[in-house]
Amino acid sequence: MRVSLRTEYGLRAMIALARDFDDIVSIKELARREAIPGTFLEQIMADLRRAGLLESTRGAQGGYRLKNPPSRITIGEVVETLEGSLSPARCGSDCERQDGCSTRSVLDRIERSITETLDGINLEDLVVEGATHE
Amino acid sequence: MRVSLRTEYGLRAMIALARDFDDIVSIKELARREAIPGTFLEQIMADLRRAGLLESTRGAQGGYRLKNPPSRITIGEVVETLEGSLSPARCGSDCERQDGCSTRSVLDRIERSITETLDGINLEDLVVEGATHE
DNA sequence: GCAAACCCGACTAATTTAGTAAGGAATGGA
């Protein structure tokens, strides 16, 4: 259960955009600032845009910016977009004790707890926390 | 960031042992009850024993049981044993802004939050919650 | 002694991760 590098990159890019909320920043510039491979970041940003967390401007002088203010975007949204569900192989239709299945409730409980935790932290929190970094 | 099947198996086995806290249960029996491949479970149990969460008895009529009462074992311990750290590639010695590195603090904060959450749930909680399963 | 059970390391197939590569489409400015 580790956070993938892909998600780390996505979080860092989102936090960088949160720091300059008013500007449009290109992938090239973001990749340079955060030392992330450009073509990889391109894919990540596309996913975040499709998920409705970013908006893009195409063409020259184009780039990305947050679709909502930093305080309105949680890291839960970012992580869920880039990682998908927490659960492993799901208890499917072949599970004979579907209703009260204890396995299901254990994983669900863990998933709910973690989701709640991550939804409780927004980008603004992280910008403030990491403000001293340069 | 998904919980591996390996960890799910480990959690289920630990919960099963928590239900019969007084008995010694063999891997064969545990594997049957929880429908987990026996030789795979064997490896998982060995890891949990090495981590100090289980104790084993060798030879005929041997098996495993929890080293401590269910209320004293958290799922954080189980998950950490079986999954290892949450973090991806760590911010190593080549990171030029080691001290105030914002990346580091972001991942650390996420990791701390999740760890706290998982350490707040013990095996007894889960036994009670899943008690209706059969 | 022998069967039941844990113990241990090596091996493998399938999947996921972390990218790279190549080209297409939109757009601002000269």
Place this chain on the structure above:
DNA sequence: TCCATTCCTTACTAAATTAGTCGGGTTTGC
């Protein structure tokens, strides 16, 4: 109008991880 810039999309690949299997060894109760 042209063209450099920038986003957009799909396809591919090497390395790592996951989910096991396999074959043997050791311990112990009966």
